[in-house]
Amino acid sequence: MSDHDKHLRQLIDRMTASGSLRSQPWKDAAAAVPRHEFLRNGFFRVVDGTSPTAWAPVREGGEGWLEACYTDESLVTQIAGTIKPTDIRGEILREPTSSSTLPSLVLRMLEDLEVQPGMQVLEIGTGTGYSTAVLCARLGDDHVTSIEYDEEVALRAREALSRLDTYPNLLIGDGLQGGDQGTLYDRIIATCAVRTVPTVWLEHTRPGGQILTTIGGWLHASELVRLTVHEDGTASGPALGGQVSFMLARPHQAPPLGMLPDLSAGREREAIIGADVLDEWTTRFVAQFAVPTVQRLKLQNGQHNEDVFVDTETASFAALRHEDGRWIVRQGGPDPLWDAVEEQLGRWHAAGTPAVEEATIRVTPAGQSIHW
Incomplete structure (x- = not known):
């Protein structure tokens, strides 16, 4: 048995044990495909201890290349839209744009x-x-x-x-x-x-x-x-x-924020839901259906830190700050963004905050929505 055959068999055993590979037809299909053949141009590996993240190329035949091809990991194969591992020596600080899942x-x-x-x-x-x-x-x-x-x-x-x-x-x-x-x-x-x-x-x-x-x-x-x-x-x-x-x-990637709208304008009220709820993954996933073109950033406004949500398509914004034990929201632009978030999350809470697996996604020519 070749080295890659041995590594492939071990990978299939691990995927079977984890439950991701569940049926014999797909086990047979996976066993027929040597993953290293799709990584002959190498991949990029994170350089430990770097911030921002640096990437170093690992080339075919290099130390650890074959073993890494059969790890259950995503391997970055392109950086910055054009750069592949064989294009550079040393390290690169740009963002990944393609990978082997x-x-x-x-x-x-x-x-x-x-x-x-x-x-x-x-x-x-x-x-x-x-x-x-x-x-x-x-x-x-x-x-x-x-x-x-x-x-x-x-x-x-x-x-x-x-x-x-x-x-x-x-x-x-x-x-x-x-x-x-x-x-x-x-x-x-x-x-x-x-x-x-x-x-x-x-x-x-x-x-x-x-x-x-x-x-x-x-x-x-x-x-x-x-x-x-x-x-x-x-x-x-x-x-x-x-x-x-x-x-x-x-x-579908987010555009650069560019010039922000005037965040000092708008109307203030006490928020029903604070910005901190969007620190949780499922809550953010649910909220995105209400504000699909919104990006989040954190800014200093005087003595307060604010969570700011900006819709680059409409220049609408919502800025939230935590003050005296309560959340205050200031909204501006044509769309009251935080009203939409609170309404969406309110429906989810009324349903008992069910797990995401209990949700149904609906798609029509008019858009998409989430339901329980």
Whole structure:
């Protein structure tokens, strides 16, 4: 048995023991795909003790490269939109823009996709091609279409897949616009997060088909959801839990805040709910459905620290401060942001603050909402 075969078997055993890999067909598919083939361009490793975070390249054949390929970890494969590990020596301080997702999450999502033989699957975000290869091993190349936004990332994935004699339908383009025009898919699975589920995904899914995606947002909380598409062009389904986090699709990422509105203007009142509740993941996830284009920052205003929420699309804002044992909110702009947050969280509290797994997400051409 080769070294990579041994490492692959150990990885499958770990994923089985953790519960992310649950059925024999997906175990067989995972066993057929050597992950290191998709990391031959190397990956970036965090440099310990750095702030801001620095990244150092690990190249194929370097110390710990093969072992890391079979750890159950996400491995960063691109920095700053263009830089791959073979491009630099030393360290880099820019932000990651592409990665190879931890295998247990890949297999957990494929299990959650509830796919059956003969189905046509569209994958949004080819990435390294690892999850594409596992899909092909399970369904066959002719049943898998994968689309990647970044042309260089797509070409590297194509090379890796061809080394395994795997040839799905690979597209280069904006996966937020769906796959092949005129094609209906039984399943759509996204390996990036979206702020709002694109309506075109519903249009590209057969009635009764499913969409598995992570819904995230600019308040930095996200969850995996499985939506069933209905005859009327809407979709609904459960949040699956687990605080699953992916990089947001590039067109859905938050814009720079730029010039802030005049935060001294606006009307003040005592807040029903304080800003500190949004320090908790599930609360932020629920609140995002009410204020999907809001970003949060902390500012000093005189003697007070304020939690400031700004909608860059409308220039609306809410600034909250804790004073004399109570929260005071000051709101300005066309939309009273904190009113919307309090109303949304009020409905959640009235339902007994159920776990996210008890929620139903609904998507229509008019937008998306969360219900209990």
